[in-house]
Amino acid sequence: MSRSTEVFIIGGGPAGLSAAHVAARLGAQTLLVDDSARVGGQLIKQTHRFFGSSNRDAGIRGITIADKLQQDIKDVADRLTVLENTAAVGFYHNKEAGILSQNAYERVTYQSAIVCTGATENSLAFENNDLPGIYGAGGVQTLMNVHGIRPGQKILMIGSGNIGLIVSYQLIQAGVEVVGLVEGMPTIGGYLVHASKIRRLGVPIYTSHTILKALGSDGVEGAVLCRVDDKFRPVPNTEFEIKCDCICLAVGLTPLIDLFQQAHCRMVHVGELGGLVPLHDSSMRTTNPDIFVAGDASGIEEATTAILAGRIAGARAYESVHGKSAEADTIVAEAREELRTLRSGSTGERIRWGRERVLKEVGEC
Amino acid sequence: MTSLRIEKHPVLSFPERKIVKFYFEGKEYQGYEGEPIAAALHAAGIKTLRYSPQKNRARGFFCAIGRCSSCIMEVDGQINTMTCITPLAEGMQVKMQKGHGYIKP
Amino acid sequence: MLKNDGIIAPEELAPVLPPPARLEKGPVAIIECLQDIPCDPCVSACPTRAIKMKEGITDKPQLDFDACTGCGLCIPKCPGLAIFVINMKHAAGKATVSMSYELLPVPEKDQEVTALDRAGKAVGKVRVVRVINPPAYDRTAVVTIEVPADQVNNIRAIRV
Numbered sequence: 001m002s003r004s005t006e007v008f009i010i011g012g013g014p015a016g017l018s019a020a021h022v023a024a025r026l027g028a029q030t031l032l033v034d035d036s037a038r039v040g041g042q043l044i045k046q047t048h049r050f051f052g053s054s055n056r057d058a059g060i061r062g063i064t065i066a067d068k069l070q071q072d073i074k075d076v077a078d079r080l081t082v083l084e085n086t087a088a089v090g091f092y093h094n095k096e097a098g099i100l101s102q103n104a105y106e107r108v109t110y111q112s113a114i115v116c117t118g119a120t121e122n123s124l125a126f127e128n129n130d131l132p133g134i135y136g137a138g139g140v141q142t143l144m145n146v147h148g149i150r151p152g153q154k155i156l157m158i159g160s161g162n163i164g165l166i167v168s169y170q171l172i173q174a175g176v177e178v179v180g181l182v183e184g185m186p187t188i189g190g191y192l193v194h195a196s197k198i199r200r201l202g203v204p205i206y207t208s209h210t211i212l213k214a215l216g217s218d219g220v221e222g223a224v225l226c227r228v229d230d231k232f233r234p235v236p237n238t239e240f241e242i243k244c245d246c247i248c249l250a251v252g253l254t255p256l257i258d259l260f261q262q263a264h265c266r267m268v269h270v271g272e273l274g275g276l277v278p279l280h281d282s283s284m285r286t287t288n289p290d291i292f293v294a295g296d297a298s299g300i301e302e303a304t305t306a307i308l309a310g311r312i313a314g315a316r317a318y319e320s321v322h323g324k325s326a327e328a329d330t331i332v333a334e335a336r337e338e339l340r341t342l343r344s345g346s347t348g349e350r351i352r353w354g355r356e357r358v359l360k361e362v363g364e365c
Numbered sequence: 366m367t368s369l370r371i372e373k374h375p376v377l378s379f380p381e382r383k384i385v386k387f388y389f390e391g392k393e394y395q396g397y398e399g400e401p402i403a404a405a406l407h408a409a410g411i412k413t414l415r416y417s418p419q420k421n422r423a424r425g426f427f428c429a430i431g432r433c434s435s436c437i438m439e440v441d442g443q444i445n446t447m448t449c450i451t452p453l454a455e456g457m458q459v460k461m462q463k464g465h466g467y468i469k470p
Numbered sequence: 471m472l473k474n475d476g477i478i479a480p481e482e483l484a485p486v487l488p489p490p491a492r493l494e495k496g497p498v499a500i501i502e503c504l505q506d507i508p509c510d511p512c513v514s515a516c517p518t519r520a521i522k523m524k525e526g527i528t529d530k531p532q533l534d535f536d537a538c539t540g541c542g543l544c545i546p547k548c549p550g551l552a553i554f555v556i557n558m559k560h561a562a563g564k565a566t567v568s569m570s571y572e573l574l575p576v577p578e579k580d581q582e583v584t585a586l587d588r589a590g591k592a593v594g595k596v597r598v599v600r601v602i603n604p605p606a607y608d609r610t611a612v613v614t615i616e617v618p619a620d621q622v623n624n625i626r627a628i629r630v
Contacts, residue, residue, distance in 0.1 A: 035431065036430065036431075036450070037450070037452075047376040047377060048549065049511075049548075049549035049610075050549060051507060051508060051509035051549050051550075052508055052509060052510075052527075053508070053510055053527050054510055054511045054513070054514045058509060058510060058511045058549065059511030059515075059547050059548075059549060061376065061608065061609075063376075063377070064608075120428070120432055120433075121428060130417075130422055130424070131423065131425070132412040132413050132414070132423050132424060132425025132426075133412055133425060134425075134427070135425075135426070135427055135429070136427055136428050136429075136433075138428060138429065138430065139426060139427055139428050139429035139430070139449075140429075142429035142430060142449075143404060143407065143426075143429055144371070145377060147400050147401065147404040148370060148371045148374070148377070148379035149369050149370055149371065149404055149407055149408045150369045150370075150371060151407075152369075153368075172573065173374065173375050173376065173572060173573055173574075174371050174374060175371065175574075186474065187473040187474055188473055188474070188476060191505060191507050191550060192472050192473060192476065192504065192505045193502070193503055193505070193507070193548075193549075193550025193551070193552040194550060195472070195476035196472065196476050196477070196478060196502070196550075196552065196588065196626075197550065197551050197552075198476065199475065199476030199477055199588065199589060199590060200586055200587070200588050200589070200590050200626045200627040201586070201590050201627055201629075202586065202589075202590025202591075203590065205474075205475050205476045207474050207475065217423075218412075218413050218423045219412050219413065219423070219425075341508070341526060341527050341528075342508045342527070342528075343508075344508070344526060344527070344528045345506040345507070345508060345525075345526075345527075345528025345529070346505075346506045346528075347505065347506055347507050347508065347528065348508065348528065373574055374574070375572050375573055375574045375576075375609060376572065376609050
């Protein structure tokens with residue numbers, strides 16, 4: 001079996017759905033594949049209201065943004081095919097890729113591909129970190145907000161980035177007691193309003209602390225925490241035990257980049273973006289001219305910026321098939337301006353450095 | 366069905382689903398049709414899904430989106446089934462995978 | 471300190487508190503958003519355009535206390551649940567605090583609930599005087615409680 005398309009999009013999260021919507025609306029025959037049962041990416045588990053500009057989706061819950069994106073792609077159904085439960089497994093030469101669905105393998109011939117594979121969750125090294133009951137924050141959200149099952153009765157959160165703070169709040173909403181939030185840094189990593197929100201509901205926030213070990217043999221029964229010094233070394237005689245039946249790790253994400261490497265895209269390591277990312281220009285084009293990137297795969301950020309980068313990639317991928325388009329230019333210019341605004345200010349500093357480093361490498365900055 | 370199931374949520378509502386019977390290590394349990402096997406097991410209080418091949422350490426689910434392979438089990442005789450993304454169906458036989466699993470010749 | 475433990479210290483709160491003369495005039499909002507984050511729904515939520523961001527979306531919101539009518543429409547729009555409306559003219563020795571509430575069960579008018587401070591510590595029982603939870607608020611209820619006047623900037627949450 002084989003099929004052909006003009007624009008081929010891998011991943012149906014906020015970046016991929018936005019890219020597909022733009023490319024198809026501009027007029028490109030578009031195919032989107034996603035390996036999960038339902039497109040929407042991580043947005044389908046985000047019950048909280050989003051930050052950002054009210055011109056875009058700020059103040060709206062992530063689940064509602066997912067519904068909106070799913071509706072958007074229905075509007076372009078005549079030019080867009082969406083295959084769920086379908087994984088892209090590799091690129092061939094000559095603009096061909098392989099996709100696998102329900103044990104059936106097909107080849108896809110494309111003219112432009114946009115890879116929006118997102119990210120994978122990081123783990124953390126501590127004694128017993130493999131016990132059942134220790135989950136990634138995304139795993140906890142899936143279990144709780146998609147399947148309606150609490151991870152446990154008492155949970156310990158590791159990591160004070162926005163994910164750790166937001167998932168703690170979501171756990172409280174689901175009726176789980178959050179026994180504490182642990183952060184190695186002396187200050188809270190995520191937005192402070194999120195921290196205040198869980199603190200006033202009684203969640204202790206342990207900055208300058210780390211987890212030494214999880215307690216239990218066939219499942220989590222507690223954890224041992226301790227203070228750390230300014231070089232993150234455990235301070236002796238500060239250990240204490242905390243009782244819990246599960247532990248949630250929210251210690252960052254790493255871009256999912258296998259497909260770029262396999263397609264010989266040049267990679268660059270940028271710590272601010274979460275690790276190795278494909279080099280790309282401000283049109284989101286990688287060093288393989290037929291392959292674009294958008295979303296967390298291009299550097300860890302969040303859904304609103306993924307949507308905007310997806311719009312840029314979708315417009316540029318359309319142009320690489322159909323030629324220059326004033327409408328595509330307008331979409332790109334607007335998205336760039338919105339991205340600039342969202343990344344301005346002190347909380348956007350790390351991302352700005354990271355993005356500038358990537359653009360410097362391709363000689364654009 | 367169990368205390369870990371969320372009955373009421375301030376933001377979300379979970380649709381009514383069909384209850385099905387399935388078996389874990391030969392014992393009968395109930396879950397919702399179409400939910401991931403690992404979710405049904407978790408709701409039934411089962412957190413250990415297998416033991417690791419080398420050090421015989423207990424393994425539960427971790428990523429819940431079919432990425433990490435922590436939850437692989439034997440389902441209806443098929444080893445290495447990612448139970449966090451495999452939908453539950455009536456009468457399924459779910460077993461802990463010992464070591465690397467065993468394929469009948 | 472807010473950035474270390476999530477608790478806004480009195481000196482951090484001071485710049486966003488309404489002046490005493492404004493408190494004399496009735497309900498007014500307090501926007502406890504003290505960090506430059508990219509977020510602006512409060513600006514468009516305000517019917518009197520009392521909330522401004524001078525430097526763009528990542529600026530902190532600036533509330534014109536005299537233009538604020540204390541209507542509370544900004545409360546459920548804030549993704550950080552960081553906006554409160556206080557009314558010092560509620561009754562002798564008593565004030566009210568209005569806040570977002572996204573947990574279950576949602577309390578009812580006249581119900582007695584436990585008031586919590588910024589650290590989540592119980593500071594006594596208080597009475598709910600109003601609950602607004604229309605579809606337009608999209609599952610964020612706005613709950614108003616009656617508190618001792620001297621606790622008005624200490625109480626920031628409830629346990630039902």
